[in-house]
Amino acid sequence: MRRIYFVFLLLFLACCGFAQAQQRVSGRVVSQSDKQGLPGVNVVVKGTQTGTSTDANGQFSLTVNEGAVLQFSMIGMQTQEVPVGTQTTINVELADDAQALEEVVVVGYGTQRRRDLTGAIAQLKGEEIQRYPVQTPTQALQSKLSGVQVIASGRPNEQPQIRVRGVGSALAGVSPLYVVDGVLTDDIRNISNNDILSIEVLKDASAAIYGVRAANGVVIVTTKRGKSGTTQVQYDANFGLRQPANLVRMANRDQYISYLTDAAPNQNVNNPPLTYEGTTDWYGEALRNGFQSNNNVSVSGGGERNTFFFSAGYFTDQGVVKTNDFQRLTIRANNEIQIGPKVTFSNQLSFSRGNERGVDLGIYQNLYRAAPIVQARVGDRFGNTSAFGNVGNALLSLDARNQRIINDRVQGNLALEYRPAEWLTLRSAFNTDLIFNRDRTYNRAFRNDAVTFISAGGNQQQINSSLALNEGRSLRYIIDNTATVNRTFGRSNFTFLLGSVTERFNSSFISGSRINIPNDPNQWYLGLGDPNLQLSNNAGGDLQTRQSFVTRATFSLADKYLFNASLRADGSSKFSERWGYFPTIGAGWVISEEAFMQDQSLLDFLKFRASWGILGNDVIASNAYLLTAAVNIPYFFNNTLSLGSAIQDIKDQQLKWERTEQFDVGLEFTLLNNRLSGELDYYNKTTRNALAFQIIPAIFGDPDNQYLTNIASFRNRGLELVLNWRETMTNGFGYSLGGNMTINRNQLVGLNGGQALLAGGVGQQGFVTRTDNGQPVGSFYVLNAIGVFQSQSEIDGAPVFGNRASVRPGDLRYEDVNGDGTITADDRIYTGSYQPKLYYGINLGLNYLGFDLTADVYGNAGNKVYNGKRAFRFENTDNIEAAYADARWTATRPSTTDPRVITSATPASTYFVESGSFVRLNNLTLGYTLPATLMQKARFRTARIYLTAQNLFTIQQFSGFSPELPGGPLDAGIELNSYPTVRTFAVGLNVGF
Structure with a gap:
């Protein structure tokens, strides 16, 4: 700890400056390849702006302080650092920057x-x-x-x-x-x-x-x-604050009451025992600024016959939701021991423990819908939100629920490597991943006492306390045995790999719950509950096995003609078709190595490559193809009621793994003395034998009238571009600018008679996504909202949704797509999906005099998101967003886009579909590295401090919290119960000894 304080003292001294002994250093810098002098090489005293450049013959001369480190850099050459010490003459050979x-x-x-x-x-x-x-x-x-x-x-x-x-x-x-x-x-x-x-x-x-x-x-x-040499100690830490970002502003008291005039005119909003004169910010009541920290220390080194790396880390994240937190401990030991001249033993082992207090994401619906005219909490009593909207008080939900999740995990491998000859390596490894998980949730009892503030929330009450306990474990082990031949012939190289892989995974879980558990954490055990009132138990498990054989051959001829081929044979317990074969081939041509490219100076490296292969996907339930029987089914036999077993569903016993065929062509290049590098790729990726549901007649007895089988095909086609520019100036200033972009087109190209897949349930609106032929996976499938009715005459002359008598001016108007004169589910249209058509990143780096600045921008475009939280309404008295309150249709302020009210009868439509495009400043970091002289005096190997910010701002069109919405392939992009995005500000330290 004293050394950490010393770092900050040294920073202060660095700013003040102090006198040191000086000496004159001269020398010559030459190319390592031809030993010719290199003109224009930057020679800079590391950590300062003191420097010079070599002359036409590669000569330089410079006056430096005692203990200085010289940094030699040049575009197209590898940077080299040399401590001056007592030397007065320093000659340096720089290698080509082919790193x-x-x-x-x-x-x-x-x-x-x-x-x-x-x-x-x-x-x-x-x-x-x-x-x-x-x-x-x-x-x-x-x-x-x-x-x-x-x-x-x-x-x-x-x-x-x-x-x-x-x-x-x-x-x-x-x-x-x-x-x-x-x-x-x-x-x-x-x-x-x-x-x-x-x-x-x-x-x-x-x-x-x-x-x-x-x-x-x-x-x-x-x-x-670890690496052989002096033992090194590294300490890395950062400490920061995380805060909710981009919160949606909800209607205040006046806006809410004005809305109720249209939505629920009979609602009494002047009930003193229930309401108050202010406005409750429900998000402000439930969220907070959370503290985050990360500390990691490592020790590494080794001798001639062994290396070691040990590390320990502790990460904490308080979470921005009250009662939510997470801590993680990690310990790692990576070692390598040379047992003999040809035998090496190695291990990579880690242990981690995660400790999380979870939060029920369902509180976000209550926060969004709760009436702002009800106080959240006074002392230990909670406001009756159910009087306005029949939602629970989210603060009470947080206060009454205590969920603790403990996850212990051991992961790693032990490997033995034998090299009977320089060109042959035999390797056997045992890999394992062992997980123990314990999830305990306690809900305390609370009741409604029907006064101004209630200990519950009106209809929100829990008469009995309850405890639920889930414990599970899983063990995965993989045994690899490989033999690798590697031969080099001049500038040509040949590698051949042959191996087998055995994998086994098994898991089990057990769960139980009881009620009337004492409200004391020391007594949260199932055995202390009341078994006469409620007792539930459940248990299960899984077993998966795979056996694989793999071979690969790579060949590089004269460093310019490249070939690669591999074949993997996989056997899986998940399918009746036990074996599958997955080949790949690739070829490359390093064009810049050809004779006709030697007389040009623009391109430093140019390579064309292409690859083709077939890949598999077996991530399905282990029993997806196995017929299972339901037990204890009552039936009559000989006029006697008996219990028996029966198969009640239909399964495809010939299920296959999904097979993806992918073709890729790419171009890699560097030019302008290696300052500009880039990569361009085109890919075509088609999945066949994909799983979907096939409709079957009800006569066959399946309760869902469908079964899972291989009848779909998907295609992804895209273009990827990467460009990076890097340059170091003569004054020691360096910068880099890079970017990447991906254009992707996703489409379901063949359902082959299967049933379109519906998903994305949004309350009373039902499913809002549909996956069908010719459309991207998870496309939004809704009515097309084309405006707002402005008058009764417009309503009388137009098709409407539902009962015409209930439609009023200010309601949404929908397109009659099929022209039958009425608006029904048959008028739904596809209106985009969550999958972006373009996503990209921009990365900037600057460094000068020990300072470094990095900035990263991330974004995507061309995708859609569904504002499910706005659409999810069961009561007309639910709160609304402030922006909608100001924009909605009223008789005195007509709108052509926003309806007067959104009720539980409002169908899914394009009104709730919004743009998912965004651009975000993902990271901004400013750091400072101590000058070499100061680090030498403090006996530091490295010393850097930095300030960093994550998710500083986002430019988005979506009116919700964030257009970044994780989800499954069929229902991604729907904002319902999303955890708020967070912004992080942190200070960090990297110190090496």
């Missing part, structure tokens, strides 16, 4: 140089992920990678949704597979951002190496390992 091309990228069961890739693989380094004050690393991917859409929520411990190149299914899984150090999983909330070395996203057919689980893309997470 980005020579970087090793994880591709699944192995690695490749980036320049050798034939597939579309996006990468994000761990140091970029650490810049964001977010709980899960997936949220840090937002705005960074083309083809990767990240839909985040402000809710603590909520996993952001990732969609890789669109939605390719309706009823099976649509989330990518996560692979953490070889462990296959569906959730990476247990990983500290500070432990991550890199994240790779396999976007195209290269993901076929993971077979039946790869159709939605693969996210590979690699954690840090």
Whole structure:
């Protein structure tokens, strides 16, 4: 802790300045490849603006302070740092900046140089992920990678949704597979951002190496390992405040009473025991500013035959909803030991504990609908909101409910690697993911005492306390055995992989509940409840197994002709068709290596690549194809009532996994001395044998008159573009500007006689989305609102919805699409979906004299969202939004767009469909790194402080909280009970010893 204080003292001293001994340093900078002098190389004293440039022969001379570190940089060359020490002559060789091309990228069961890739693989380094004050690393991917859409929520411990190149299914899984150090999983909330070395996203057919689980893309997470050398200690921390962002302003007292005049003229709003003269801000009463912190410390190092990396982290998020909070502890140990000259043992092991007090999202409907003329709370008593709208008092709901979720997780692997020859590697690994989950919810009893303020909320009461307990565990283990041959012949390289993968997953849960539990946390046990009044128990489990065989061959000829092919055979317990085969092929041509490209100076690197492959999706219920029998069914036999069993539903016993065929062509380039780099991709991704419901005659006895089978096809076609510019000026000023964009078109191209899929229920309006031929998945399917009736004569001459006698001037008018003279469900139209046609990210970076500034912008366009909270109305006395109160139709202020009232009889229509386009300043960070001289004196290896802000502002057309609305493929984009988006302000510290 003393060292942390010392950092701030040193910052102060750095601003004041102090005298130091100086010395003259000179030397020459040459190219590592041809040993020729390099003119124009920037030679800067790190952390200062003191510097010079080399002359025509690469010579330089400079006066520096004692203990200075010289930084040599030049466009197209790798930057190099040299401590001066007592040296007076320093000669430096700079290597060509092919670092980005020579970087090793994880591709699944192995690695490749980036320049050798034939597939579309996006990468994000761990140091970029650490810049964001977010709980899960997936949220840090937002705005960074083309083809990767990240839909985040402000809710603590909520996993952001990732969609890789669109939605390719309706009823099976649509989330990518996560692979953490070889462990296959569906959730990476247990990983500290500070432990991550890199994240790779396999976007195209290269993901076929993971077979039946790869159709939605693969996210590979690699954690840090130690390096041989001096032991290093790293401490990273940030502390911040999270606040609700972009809250919807609700009607005040006067606006609400004015609305009731039209919506509920018989409602008594002057009942002193129930109302008061002010306006209650229900969101202000239930929400707060929450504190967040993240502390992480790591120790790493090693000797000649071993390396180690240990870390521990503690993350807290108080949540912006009162009573909501989350804490997470993470511990990691990654070690490698060379047992002998040819045998290496390694492990990557982690433990995490999540501790969350949950919140029921249903309170948001009550907050939105509650009357503003009722006080929220006075002392320990709560206002009677049910007198105006029959909704519960959300504060009472929060106060009476205590949910605690504990999640313990052990994840990692043990691996043994044997290299009998330099070109052959044999590897066996045991990977495991063990989860224990405990969810306990206690609801205390409360009653209505029918006075001005009530301990309950009118109709809101709970006569008996209750306790519900759910406990579950799951164990996944994967055994990998691989043999890898790697041979190099001059500038050519050949790699061949052969392996087997065995996977088993089993889970079980048990739950129970009882009432009349004492209102004492120390007595919250099921055994202390009243078993004579209520007792419920439930239990279940699941078992899944997979056996796979995988092979891959890659060949690089003369560093310019690239070939890749793989085949995975998967057997899964989820299907009667036990085996599936998933091939992929890819080819690349490094055009810049050709002789005809050597005389030009514009392009530094140019590569064309193409890939094709088939991927699978088996994310369905384990018993989807198995016939199951209902038991204890009464029937008569020989005039005697007996109990028996019977199969009551129909299942397709020949279910297959969904198969996605993907074709990709891409162009990668760098030019202008490696200052500008970019990537352009076109992809065509078609899913066949997709799951949908087939209608069957009722005579067959299925209660739903339908069964699940493989009869649909989906297609995603798109274009991705990435551009990055990076430059360092002679005065030490450096900047970078990058951007990426993705254009995607999603369509259901063949339902083959199946039943269109309805979803997205919004209260009394029913389903508002429909997935059918020729439309995107989850398209909004509603009536077309074409204006507002202005007079009775307009009503008399137009088709109307429902009873004509109940339609009044100021009501919405709908289009008679089928021309039958009346408005019915048959007049509904498709009006877009939540899936954006374009999403993009813009990233800016500046650095000068130890200061660094980064800004990230994220947005999407061309999608729609449904304002479900505005549409969801069961009582005419529900509150309304202030904007609607000012814009709605009245006799003295006619409107052509907004109706006079929105009631429980208002049907789903385009009136509630709004634009989902937005652009957001996702992150803004200002940091300062101490000068090298100060760090040396303080014995710091690194020292940086920073200020950061997340979600500073959003420009949106949607009138709701946020157009970023997570959901399933069929019902995404509907705002009903969304957790508020949050804005974060934080200060952080990175210190290394």
